[in-house]
Amino acid sequence: MSAKKTLFDKVWDSHVVHQIENGPDVLFIDRHMVHEVTSPVAFLGLKSRGIGVMHPEKTFATADHNTPTINQHLPVADPLSANQLRMLEENANEYGISYWGLGHEKNGIVHVVGPEYGITQPGATIVCGDSHTSTHGAFGAIAFGIGTSEVEMVLATQCIMQPKPKSMRINITGGLQFGVTPKDVALFIISQLTTSGATGYFVEYAGDVFKNMSMEGRMTVCNLSIEMGARGGMIAPDEKTFHYVKDREFTPKGDDWNTAMNYWQTLYTDEEAEFDKELTFDGSQIEPMITYGTNPGMGMGISKDIPNASDVKGGEATYKKSLQYMKFGEGDSMIGKPIDFVFLGSCTNGRIEDFRAFASIVKGKQKADNVTAWLVPGSHQVESAIKEEGILDILTEAGFELREPGCSACLAMNDDKVPPGKLAVSTSNRNFEGRQGPGSRTLLASPLVAAAAAVTGKVTDPRELMEMETA
Amino acid sequence: MAYDKFTTLKTTAVPLPIENVDTDQIIPARFLKATERVGFGDNLFRDWRYNQDNTPKEDFVLNNPKYSGKILVGGANFGSGSSREHAAWAVYDYGFRCVISSFFADIFRGNCLNIGVLPVQVSADFLQKIYAEIEKNPNSEFEVSLVEQKVTILATGESEPFDINDYKKDNMTNGFDDIDYLLNIKGNIQEFAKSTPL
Ligand code: SF4
Numbered sequence: 001m002s003a004k005k006t007l008f009d010k011v012w013d014s015h016v017v018h019q020i021e022n023g024p025d026v027l028f029i030d031r032h033m034v035h036e037v038t039s040p041v042a043f044l045g046l047k048s049r050g051i052g053v054m055h056p057e058k059t060f061a062t063a064d065h066n067t068p069t070i071n072q073h074l075p076v077a078d079p080l081s082a083n084q085l086r087m088l089e090e091n092a093n094e095y096g097i098s099y100w101g102l103g104h105e106k107n108g109i110v111h112v113v114g115p116e117y118g119i120t121q122p123g124a125t126i127v128c129g130d131s132h133t134s135t136h137g138a139f140g141a142i143a144f145g146i147g148t149s150e151v152e153m154v155l156a157t158q159c160i161m162q163p164k165p166k167s168m169r170i171n172i173t174g175g176l177q178f179g180v181t182p183k184d185v186a187l188f189i190i191s192q193l194t195t196s197g198a199t200g201y202f203v204e205y206a207g208d209v210f211k212n213m214s215m216e217g218r219m220t221v222c223n224l225s226i227e228m229g230a231r232g233g234m235i236a237p238d239e240k241t242f243h244y245v246k247d248r249e250f251t252p253k254g255d256d257w258n259t260a261m262n263y264w265q266t267l268y269t270d271e272e273a274e275f276d277k278e279l280t281f282d283g284s285q286i287e288p289m290i291t292y293g294t295n296p297g298m299g300m301g302i303s304k305d306i307p308n309a310s311d312v313k314g315g316e317a318t319y320k321k322s323l324q325y326m327k328f329g330e331g332d333s334m335i336g337k338p339i340d341f342v343f344l345g346s347c348t349n350g351r352i353e354d355f356r357a358f359a360s361i362v363k364g365k366q367k368a369d370n371v372t373a374w375l376v377p378g379s380h381q382v383e384s385a386i387k388e389e390g391i392l393d394i395l396t397e398a399g400f401e402l403r404e405p406g407c408s409a410c411l412a413m414n415d416d417k418v419p420p421g422k423l424a425v426s427t428s429n430r431n432f433e434g435r436q437g438p439g440s441r442t443l444l445a446s447p448l449v450a451a452a453a454a455v456t457g458k459v460t461d462p463r464e465l466m467e468m469e470t471a
Numbered sequence: 472m473a474y475d476k477f478t479t480l481k482t483t484a485v486p487l488p489i490e491n492v493d494t495d496q497i498i499p500a501r502f503l504k505a506t507e508r509v510g511f512g513d514n515l516f517r518d519w520r521y522n523q524d525n526t527p528k529e530d531f532v533l534n535n536p537k538y539s540g541k542i543l544v545g546g547a548n549f550g551s552g553s554s555r556e557h558a559a560w561a562v563y564d565y566g567f568r569c570v571i572s573s574f575f576a577d578i579f580r581g582n583c584l585n586i587g588v589l590p591v592q593v594s595a596d597f598l599q600k601i602y603a604e605i606e607k608n609p610n611s612e613f614e615v616s617l618v619e620q621k622v623t624i625l626a627t628g629e630s631e632p633f634d635i636n637d638y639k640k641d642n643m644t645n646g647f648d649d650i651d652y653l654l655n656i657k658g659n660i661q662e663f664a665k666s667t668p669l
Pocket of ligand 1: 064
């Protein structure tokens with residue numbers, strides 16, 4: 001009989017074209033997502049080698065990283081950005097790749113539109129020149145970020161060369177407390193593992209907390225896998241997954257659907273399969289989280305105090321440097337710290353559920369005067385849902401504006417930059433020094449925490465506002 | 472793109488004893504707008520290296536004339552964060568051919584290997600010895616032998632072996648890249664593609 005396999009093994013092994021002894025596996029890639037920033041040099045490489053794209057029909061291009069989030073109908077003002085966008089369009093046209101550029105109805109953040117249109121499917125191998133490609137693992141796909149040389153590799157040969165990562169399972173049992181979202185679950189795990197705790201591993205998330213989580217929530221968790229150093233994360237597909245995937249533009253139809261389902265239903269970890277590492281946490285212990293430092297591992301329950309340097313693992317000097325950058329002190333409470341910016345968006349938390357959560361808090365309140373808020377939907381589809389569900393009205397009444405889709409302040413390549421020294425509560429995925437603009441200071445948190453900060457002007461436990469409502 | 476062959480490197484080294492150096496520090500996002508792989512070295516560690524008015528920050532190691540060389544020695548978890556290969560390009564374009572650390576983030580390590588920068592992972596102890604040697608004498612040389620998979624502090628003769636898989640080692644010593652390899656087995660790939668369900 002065949003050996004017991006993990007979900008990861010099943011998908012990986014079925015995509016290995018060739019194995020090199022004491023070297024990488026040659027892995028076949030089902031879906032390649034391309035964006036403007038990490039692709040131009042790859043296309044140049046193809047040209048200098050005089051070769052083409054092997055499977056343009058498995059390749060999908062969208063513009064998102066380097067796009068404005070206002071006035072998208074106007075020409076892009078920054079000449080360098082405009083040039084990069086034009087290059088992607090030209091390359092897509094030249095090689096016959098579908099291209100959802102600025103203004104296209106399907107345009108949006110690559111990891112948001114992939115699932116929306118059914119490009120993302122269970123059991124697929126998916127890569128993109130962006131580390132948060134791990135998002136697609138929510139569907140039981142093997143999805144990971146790649147560098148530009150690898151983008152060229154996949155364009156040229158539809159394959160990538162990777163040593164097979166080790167496997168880790170993270171179980172979260174029990175239920176979640178009121179006010180605790182998938183983002184908090186992910187930030188909690190990263191705070192426990194540190195940003196390098198899963199380096200070298202591919203993670204499977206298992207347990208009731210993930211079973212009960214929506215597809216959007218699963219995407220948020222898998223998205224953040226890279227922040228614990230993992231190459232990617234995945235969750236076994238279930239009825240919820242199949243229901244989400246069904247009838248989307250690029251998902252199989254008719255007989256093909258049945259064939260696909262036959263495959264997809266085998267995608268789970270066999271009972272006795274072994275992982276290289278296994279961790280279990282109790283979901284009920286997780287609080288709404290917030291970060292206080294300059295990497296996503298420096299996070300804690302929002303009611304806690306910033307740990308002392310002497311109590312943390314790893315380099316004390318680096319820890320102190322980080323707090324100094326943030327202008328925080330050891331032992332500080334985060335609650336009550338005045339903030340300047342709020343960013344709701346990104347491939348971590350720019351989906352409709354995130355806007356619903358944000359709106360649930362700001363409804364009937366007003367944006368604090370000291371806060372500049374950027375609310376950026378992950379895609380046009382999210383934008384439409386915000387309008388159709390009446391969320392836009394709630395936001396507008398509370399003094400917020402909605403911007404147009406894109407990565408925006410997640411990486412601040414466009415004009416959405418947090419100014420030097422300013423403090424932002426952000427639903428994105430990285431709080432690195434200057435990530436949201438040179439000198440910017442970022443607190444990562446859930447949409448609920450972001451909303452609570454947006455209406456109070458300071459770091460606030462969202463449960464206080466939620467309790468008031470239910471009282 | 473084939474790149475320079477790498478066999479042995481004998482050079483001084485630049486110390487950066489900071490942990491979790493992320494790719495946003497190595498090359499901030501605002502410098503990713505180029506469509507060609509040129510000039511990234513100028514913006515390596517941009518915001519640590521320059522003030523906002525573009526004057527150099529004197530206390531940053533790349534601005535200290537005492538230190539030079541083709542090896543960058545970084546703290547644990549070097550290169551965490553984004554998949555931007557631009558980070559590896561910036562390291563290369565500045566003139567480094569090797570990064571030594573006690574721990575690397577996966578994607579950064581892979582990106583380095585793909586462009587001909589050798590990531591050398593050593594023990595935390597050995598890393599401290601390297602820092603101590605540079606501290607004692609910034610002109611002290613180190614030898615990184617890919618052939619022997621060994622890094623040596625020449626002043627003291629102390630050395631430590633490092634890991635690299637045979638395939639990548641072969642590629643680097645010959646200046647081949649993965650695409651050269653994959654194009655050679657294109658037939659197999661095309662055959663395989665016919666049987667994929669998705
Ligand atoms: S939103 Fe941020 S993390 Fe996501 S794809 Fe865009 S830049 Fe990358």
